[in-house]
Amino acid sequence: MRILVVNPLNTWWSYQLTLELAIKYKKQNNEIFWLNAASQGKVKYELNRSDYISPLYYRKPLKNIEKIMKSQGIEGFFELVKFCTKKFEHGFTSISDLKSFNFDGIPLGQIIYSTIAYKKGHTGFKVESILKAINYHMNYIMEIDNLFNLKIENFMPDLIITIQDRLIASSLVLAKARRKNIKTKVYYWGNSVNKLDEFSNSLYDFSEWREKVKNNYQQNPPSLSEIKNIIEKILHFTETPSHDSRSFIKGQIQGSSINEKKESYVVFFASSEHEHSPIYHNIANKFKSQYNAFESLQAICQKLNLKLVLKYHPVRKGIKYKKAKFLNDWEKVKIDSNVIQIFPDSKIDTYKLITESLVNVTWNSTVGLESIARGKNTLIVGDSAWLDIETMPFAWDENQLEKSLSFKLFKTSPEMLISWFWYLESYGENFNYVELKYFNPHISEDKILKPRRPLFVLYYLIIYYKNVRSSFRKRKVNQ
Numbered sequence: 001m002r003i004l005v006v007n008p009l010n011t012w013w014s015y016q017l018t019l020e021l022a023i024k025y026k027k028q029n030n031e032i033f034w035l036n037a038a039s040q041g042k043v044k045y046e047l048n049r050s051d052y053i054s055p056l057y058y059r060k061p062l063k064n065i066e067k068i069m070k071s072q073g074i075e076g077f078f079e080l081v082k083f084c085t086k087k088f089e090h091g092f093t094s095i096s097d098l099k100s101f102n103f104d105g106i107p108l109g110q111i112i113y114s115t116i117a118y119k120k121g122h123t124g125f126k127v128e129s130i131l132k133a134i135n136y137h138m139n140y141i142m143e144i145d146n147l148f149n150l151k152i153e154n155f156m157p158d159l160i161i162t163i164q165d166r167l168i169a170s171s172l173v174l175a176k177a178r179r180k181n182i183k184t185k186v187y188y189w190g191n192s193v194n195k196l197d198e199f200s201n202s203l204y205d206f207s208e209w210r211e212k213v214k215n216n217y218q219q220n221p222p223s224l225s226e227i228k229n230i231i232e233k234i235l236h237f238t239e240t241p242s243h244d245s246r247s248f249i250k251g252q253i254q255g256s257s258i259n260e261k262k263e264s265y266v267v268f269f270a271s272s273e274h275e276h277s278p279i280y281h282n283i284a285n286k287f288k289s290q291y292n293a294f295e296s297l298q299a300i301c302q303k304l305n306l307k308l309v310l311k312y313h314p315v316r317k318g319i320k321y322k323k324a325k326f327l328n329d330w331e332k333v334k335i336d337s338n339v340i341q342i343f344p345d346s347k348i349d350t351y352k353l354i355t356e357s358l359v360n361v362t363w364n365s366t367v368g369l370e371s372i373a374r375g376k377n378t379l380i381v382g383d384s385a386w387l388d389i390e391t392m393p394f395a396w397d398e399n400q401l402e403k404s405l406s407f408k409l410f411k412t413s414p415e416m417l418i419s420w421f422w423y424l425e426s427y428g429e430n431f432n433y434v435e436l437k438y439f440n441p442h443i444s445e446d447k448i449l450k451p452r453r454p455l456f457v458l459y460y461l462i463i464y465y466k467n468v469r470s471s472f473r474k475r476k477v478n479q
Helices: 012-026 061-071 095-099 108-120 127-155 168-179 206-219 224-239 243-249 290-303 350-356 366-373 398-406 414-424 454-478
Strands: 002-007 031-036 075-077 159-163 183-189 195-199 265-269 307-311 340-342 359-362 378-380 435-437 440-443
Touching: 002 012, 002 127, 002 168, 012 031, 012 061, 012 159, 012 183, 012 195, 012 440, 031 061, 031 127, 061 075, 095 108, 095 127, 108 127, 108 168, 127 168, 159 168, 168 183, 206 414, 224 366, 224 414, 265 290, 290 307, 290 398, 307 350, 350 366, 359 366, 366 378, 366 414, 378 398
Parallel strands: 002 031, 002 159, 031 075, 159 183, 265 307, 265 359, 307 340, 359 378
Antiparallel strands: 183 195, 435 440
């Protein structure tokens, strides 16, 4: 079998994952081509800027990779993708224009929008503020599009493998493969950075997650003592928010409430819309988006005379906040004047809100997990990896939602999360060929990242400083 392994980023973890996959499939007597689609572009546009491998600090890692891969009998493209940043006359006047842009049947607009939104950490921005980023990513896409077309035509792969399909190169090559009816696989870490997890369609195919959780519990059931330990972890989860959750609630005042009159209300917790695959959407027989779900909920609450609260997704620590910007992604939703809105920078305690509500309605946010762990009334209206459709209350269309609210079909208990927490204990398969030491992938004791000598770094910085000063002086003279 001919297998094309696509590396999407110039980061230690992208190399770690794709090199392991290339060697793993080579050991199974397949013909492998490792294709590097990582860009040699501006770091400020890169998704994982802190993980980006700087040529200032490291000697060319791709030379090391080429040497190691060829010793394994693996051919490849071992260069960073170079491209010019010529101006595209795309004509986008709104985010909607960008998101609806397709090229050769591939949703390039969605791919670019997803990348920019993830980089910013929110979706509340207008197209005028991201024109340079759009231009940059469009040039990059055109370059790797040519690279993929050439390699697919010449190599004729039977299978294309890549990682984390939210990334530009990954989503583009997967979209191409599916249009050409080439089989695909997506990989990412398991429950640790030394484990691999495999997906047939997408890392964001939550039906596949649910099947894995179910099979794991049936084929490898926990003992009574293990169940006891899991319940203790669930209770600990209610008392100690995860590191990710803490980064969102840092500005909140513990115990602050909107319910001084002790009224009964329904809370809709908005989710982050940028953390998903731009090319995979499993919305058959479901609400198309959280905005559609909220509009239905709003109408039903009015009909049933229920008070409704809209809690916008909070901003992560370190992200600058401007109220008007963060609401742009909700601007097409007509929100009734009697709906209480809690904005992203609110000091209201999220966990106080969870415990005081009549029912917590969530798309697929961690808030749903936190609500169920506390045994609070919960309704899931979106798709989620942790959703157990056999035990948890969910509503994927307006009829289900109205029935659930009318007959109060939203009771939960912490025990509903046992199979999910059990799965998180050990999912994924161990790395066999790439060993991670201090965030540096090793293959048979060969380092992928080799630091430069300190004197070289100092010399490089001096030259850089001189060039910056020279450029600044020229600009002053020209003025």
